[in-house]
Amino acid sequence: MTQVQKLFSKNLKKLRIRKDLTQEELAEKLNISVRYVQRLEGRDCPNVKINTIAVLSKILNAKLVEFFED
Numbered sequence: 001m002t003q004v005q006k007l008f009s010k011n012l013k014k015l016r017i018r019k020d021l022t023q024e025e026l027a028e029k030l031n032i033s034v035r036y037v038q039r040l041e042g043r044d045c046p047n048v049k050i051n052t053i054a055v056l057s058k059i060l061n062a063k064l065v066e067f068f069e070d
Helices: 003-018 023-030 034-041 050-059
Strands: none
Touching: 003 034, 003 050, 023 034, 023 050
């Protein structure tokens, strides 16, 4: 996993928790499986489409840059 993917995973989890959402609630809002949310936040984070990140940004009320800050 690349450094960018590691940052994304870590920050996604942090932003989700800040918004007080469970993985299940986030998955429902995104219309994706809980397993995919787990992968996004885990050690096997896949490459994520920019459109998915944009939707996450809206749901989590976060700036795009927040997903990639160290």
